[in-house]
Amino acid sequence: WGTTLLAATPGRALAPAFGGASRARHRASGAAELAPGSVESVRRDVDTGEDLRVALALGVGPYTAAASASWTAPVPLAGQ
Structure with a gap:
């Protein structure tokens, strides 16, 4: 699994990662994971x-x- 959407509130640092391990790197950086299908337009x-x-x-x-x-x-x- 990769990352389909990465967002931050104003004033928060955003450190995007790319490739097959992006999900793990984003989770390690503190990103919260949404349940699959919870944002209909992000597929x-x-x-x-x-x-x-x-x-x-x-x-x-x-x-x-x-x-x-x-x-x-x-x-x-x-x-x-």
């Missing part, structure tokens, strides 16, 4: 092109959909 962790392909296939929100509509090249697969 998928995206670290790679393949992750993004899957997220787009599942359906994304209006901002991601608008941004991805302007892409002229396919999302690259990991390692390419």
Whole structure:
């Protein structure tokens, strides 16, 4: 599992981590974990092109959909 959403209140430091171990690093830094499905608009962790392909296939929100509509090249697969 990775991290799908990381947020902080104003004035709190935010130290994002990326990759497969991001969840563990965020938990170690004091981040609180929400129950799966507790935020309907947050559905998928995206670290790679393949992750993004899957997220787009599942359906994304209006901002991601608008941004991805302007892409002229396919999302690259990991390692390419």
